Amino acid sequence: MKDIISISDFSKKEFTDVLAEADKMHSALQKGKALDTLKGKIMAVMFFEASTRTRLSFESAMNRLGGSVLGFAEPASTSMAKAETIADTVNTVAQYSDVIVMRSPFPGAAQLASEVSSVPIINGGDGSREHPTQTMLDLFTIKKEKGRLDNLKVAMIGDLKYGRTVHSLCKAFNNYFKGIEFTFIAPEALAIPNEFKKGKYHETGKLELEDADVVYMTRIQKERFADPTEYEKLKSVYKITPKILETMKKDAIVMHPLPRVNEIDWRCDSDSRCIYFKQAYYGVPTRMALIQLALRGGK
Amino acid sequence: MMMVKHIENGTVIDHIDGGKALEVLKLMGGPNSSTVVIAVNVPSTKHKKKDILKMEGVYVDERKLDLISLIAPSATVNIIKNGKLVEKRPVKLPTEVSGVLTCLNPKCITNKDREPVTTKFTVEKEPLRLICVYCNKEFEGTSLLTA
Ligand SMILES: [Zn+2]
Numbered sequence: 001m002k003d004i005i006s007i008s009d010f011s012k013k014e015f016t017d018v019l020a021e022a023d024k025m026h027s028a029l030q031k032g033k034a035l036d037t038l039k040g041k042i043m044a045v046m047f048f049e050a051s052t053r054t055r056l057s058f059e060s061a062m063n064r065l066g067g068s069v070l071g072f073a074e075p076a077s078t079s080m081a082k083a084e085t086i087a088d089t090v091n092t093v094a095q096y097s098d099v100i101v102m103r104s105p106f107p108g109a110a111q112l113a114s115e116v117s118s119v120p121i122i123n124g125g126d127g128s129r130e131h132p133t134q135t136m137l138d139l140f141t142i143k144k145e146k147g148r149l150d151n152l153k154v155a156m157i158g159d160l161k162y163g164r165t166v167h168s169l170c171k172a173f174n175n176y177f178k179g180i181e182f183t184f185i186a187p188e189a190l191a192i193p194n195e196f197k198k199g200k201y202h203e204t205g206k207l208e209l210e211d212a213d214v215v216y217m218t219r220i221q222k223e224r225f226a227d228p229t230e231y232e233k234l235k236s237v238y239k240i241t242p243k244i245l246e247t248m249k250k251d252a253i254v255m256h257p258l259p260r261v262n263e264i265d266w267r268c269d270s271d272s273r274c275i276y277f278k279q280a281y282y283g284v285p286t287r288m289a290l291i292q293l294a295l296r297g298g299k
Numbered sequence: 300m301m302m303v304k305h306i307e308n309g310t311v312i313d314h315i316d317g318g319k320a321l322e323v324l325k326l327m328g329g330p331n332s333s334t335v336v337i338a339v340n341v342p343s344t345k346h347k348k349k350d351i352l353k354m355e356g357v358y359v360d361e362r363k364l365d366l367i368s369l370i371a372p373s374a375t376v377n378i379i380k381n382g383k384l385v386e387k388r389p390v391k392l393p394t395e396v397s398g399v400l401t402c403l404n405p406k407c408i409t410n411k412d413r414e415p416v417t418t419k420f421t422v423e424k425e426p427l428r429l430i431c432v433y434c435n436k437e438f439e440g441t442s443l444l445t446a
Contacts, residue, residue, distance in 0.1 A: 085414050108408035108433025112416050129435050
């Protein structure tokens with residue numbers, strides 16, 4: 001049994017193994033081959049915070065492996081509403097399942113869950129801190145679409161101050177891969193924190209994407225601003241349009257963790273470089289690999 | 300040598316960097332109802348100036364004593380019982396601090412009501428900082444100690 005709590009828990013070898021396993025899952029899915037490796041296993045989905053996309057992606061992954069799924073998707077429908085602790089809820093649900101995917105708004109909740117649970121915990125996002133399966137699927141997407149995870153020019157755009165997916169991806173690139181050059185594109189109020197400014201990077205307020213191999217777009221979120229006028233001012237500051245696409249490399253890719261609001265013009269969707277929906281698909285084989293790892297891995 | 304009343308039972312923290320005694324006392328939980336003698340800026344051979352803290356009838360949790368190293372790395376702890384020195388040791392910088400400090404991140408799971416969880420921080424040197432094992436937040440220097 002192995003808990004998947006933080007992207008930093010992975011060794012370089014485990015990274016490589018997960019990506020290789022995800023690739024096998026991807027091939028099977030592409031061939032329409034039914035898998036039943038986890039037949040008879042139950043995955044519990046405990047979402048103390050709504051995230052339809054992440055939940056459906058996990059559920060799809062488990063179903064694709066022949067396993068079954070139970071769980072809840074909103075705190076209101078759970079005993080949390082009756083003031084049961086997260087620890088007690090996890091402990092109970094562990095009695096009904098073989099693996100638990102958990103999401104909560106409290107940073108550190110997944111760590112606590114892993115300490116009290118008798119079955120492996122997969123962190124589906126805990127507050128500002130971690131969302132390791134998202135990072136893994138982002139890396140898998142880049143690997144598949146660019147053919148490599150070293151020697152890339154990566155442009156990160158939008159809310160770089162609070163953007164959890166951006167932080168985890170930076171960390172993974174810095175810790176495990178070589179030759180990455182970052183361009184951090186953000187308004188001053190949402191600039192990338194110093195701890196992620198490592199290796200080769202440059203910061204700018206302008207949407208300069210001519211050199212980028214990977215363009216990672218993020219949404220600027222309303223809830224980050226105390227002052228709504230500040231949000232109104234910044235929300236549409238960066239927008240990828242067909243015109244912007246024209247300035248980009250022919251083999252660049254545009255990613256987005258979704259959902260988007262208006263930061264990528266829908267008219268871009270038909271451009272083959274815009275792979276954000278494919279990225280959402282890659283989440284399924286990646287999570288298949290991770291669920292298997294959690295159930296099999298030697299802890 | 301200055302005359303400071305000897306204590307029969309309690310803890311003496313010696314070789315505190317000059318001027319840091321009050322910070323150390325605060326970390327120890329303040330004087331409460333016990334008798335505390337503080338000597339500040341005492342001339343010393345080892346240091347230019349040192350502070351001494353004598354706490355009558357007080358024995359502090361070992362883990363807390365080692366936290367003194369974050370404020371005064373060369374401090375020594377003397378445990379006195381029935382007028383005799385029963386233990387004398389330097390404080391040493393822990394690699395992990397469990398249970399005695401509170402995380403300042405209000406959203407951290409360790410601050411959530413009734414969850415069965417004890418705080419835990421890893422200690423990183425240069426620059427000195429404490430990192431919450433749960434929420435991963437980093438706290439600089441001694442910011443958690445006297446909060
Ligand atoms: Zn914390």
